[in-house]
Amino acid sequence: xxSIGFIGSGNIAQAxxxxxRGNDEINQLVYSKNxxxxxxxxxxxxxxxxxxxxxxxxxxxxxxxxxxALSEIQAQLNMAAMVxxxxxxxxxxxxxxxxxxxxxxxxxxxxxxxxxxxxVSTRSGYTGLSFPEGIDEEIRGAIAMLFLELxxxxxxTEEQLPAVSAIASAGPAYVAAxxxxxxxxxxxxxxxxxxxxxxxEQTLYGTATTMRQLQQSPNxxxxxxxxxxxxxxxxxxxxxxxxxxxLLKDAIAVAQEKSTPEK
Numbered sequence: 312x313x314s315i316g317f318i319g320s321g322n323i324a325q326a327x328x329x330x331x332r333g334n335d336e337i338n339q340l341v342y343s344k345n346x347x348x349x350x351x352x353x354x355x356x357x358x359x360x361x362x363x364x365x366x367x368x369x370x371x372x373x374x375x376x377x378x379x380a381l382s383e384i385q386a387q388l389n390m391a392a393m394v395x396x397x398x399x400x401x402x403x404x405x406x407x408x409x410x411x412x413x414x415x416x417x418x419x420x421x422x423x424x425x426x427x428x429x430x431v432s433t434r435s436g437y438t439g440l441s442f443p444e445g446i447d448e449e450i451r452g453a454i455a456m457l458f459l460e461l462x463x464x465x466x467x468t469e470e471q472l473p474a475v476s477a478i479a480s481a482g483p484a485y486v487a488a489x490x491x492x493x494x495x496x497x498x499x500x501x502x503x504x505x506x507x508x509x510x511x512e513q514t515l516y517g518t519a520t521t522m523r524q525l526q527q528s529p530n531x532x533x534x535x536x537x538x539x540x541x542x543x544x545x546x547x548x549x550x551x552x553x554x555x556x557x558l559l560k561d562a563i564a565v566a567q568e569k570s571t572p573e574k
Contacts, residue, residue: 315457316340316369318362318384320350323403324375326432328354330461337457340365366391366398371454373425374402374412381407385415392416401425401454405476408572409443409469421446423454426472427461428480436462437482439475477566485559490515 320343342365351358359365396419430436497507
């Protein structure tokens with residue numbers, strides 16, 4: 312059985328734990344200074360009382376702490392890596408490069424980076440992976456297969472990961488914001504809550520399903536859903552005139568900048 316330990320128990324760590332819970336070949340452990348035991352109890356996995364204890368009981372460790380907290384545990388991570396250098400590390404931390412991580416863990420530790428989105432909890436997520444040069448192909452494939460169980464996986468250069476984070480990792484938030492607008496507008500037009508939410512959810516779900524099953528591009532869906540001289544066409548024109556596309560691209564650029572490692 313493969314033991315995977317999580318250092319950190321935030322939203323994305325919990326989403327991954329939920330996605331892997333049905334796999335009997337994976338034993339999941341978590342350490343978090345503040346709420347590790349609570350999260351472990353809620354999700355039905357084991358907790359550990361220290362980084363070193365979790366490290367010793369793990370084959371793979373997913374580093375899922377905020378970037379701001381990394382310096383606080385750096386010494387503990389370094390010590391753990393010296394005690395058991397065979398542990399493979401996959402970092403989920405935005406804005407911390409492979410080179411920076413290698414400095415923390417030392418040259419013997421194998422390190423990769425992953426940028427998943429919250430949809431991994433239902434195994435319908437998207438994960439971008441990046442590996443250092445020269446990593447063993449078997450290890451590369453094994454890590455990719457683990458995340459493939461949680462949805463789609465693609466490999467990127469490390470320089471591309473900030474864009475992956477701003478588009479795919481943050482994407483569910485953008486889509487959920489759109490769903491919220493649709494549902495609230497329905498409410499404002501006298502539609503009850505249940506049908507308003509159902510309408511928004513099914514519209515988004517159905518659009519994604521149609522794109523995938525019929526292999527249609529977003530543009531082709533936009534054209535098909537916009538009959539000439541209809542309300543949809545007028546609405547899209549209004550969005551364009553209001554700078555909707557530019558505003559969304561600017562928002563993605565802001566997120567991308569936050570995810571880019573400092574040089």
